[in-house]
Amino acid sequence: MxxxxTYEQAMAKLGIENKGTFRNLVxxxxxxxARVKIPGMRPMMxxxxxxELINEFTLHPLEA
Known part of the structure; x- marks a missing residue:
C-alpha cells in the first residue's frame, strides 16, 4: 500500500503554511x-x- x-505532513511537503489554503486546494x-478516507481515521493523503500532482503542476503550471 x-x-x-497526514494533512500536516502533506502541507509541509508542499511548503504550504496556511491550513485554510491547503483545505481550499483539497x-x-x-x-x-490524493485524499484517502479511512473509516475511524482523519483524512490522509x-x-x-x-x-504525481506536484510533478504535473511543475510541468504544466496553472495560468495566472
Missing part, C-alpha cells in the same frame, strides 16, 4: 485525487499521488 501522509479538487 502507498505511504499515507476541496476545490486540485489535491482531491497518498504520498505517491501527491508526488
Amino acid at each position: 502507498a505511504d499515507l501522509l 476541496s476545490s479538487g486540485v489535491l482531491k485525487p 497518498r504520498e505517491d499521488v501527491l508526488d
Whole structure:
C-alpha cells in the first residue's frame, strides 16, 4: 500500500503554511485525487499521488 501522509505532513511537503489554503486546494479538487478516507481515521493523503500532482503542476503550471 502507498505511504499515507497526514494533512500536516502533506502541507509541509508542499511548503504550504496556511491550513485554510491547503483545505481550499483539497476541496476545490486540485489535491482531491490524493485524499484517502479511512473509516475511524482523519483524512490522509497518498504520498505517491501527491508526488504525481506536484510533478504535473511543475510541468504544466496553472495560468495566472
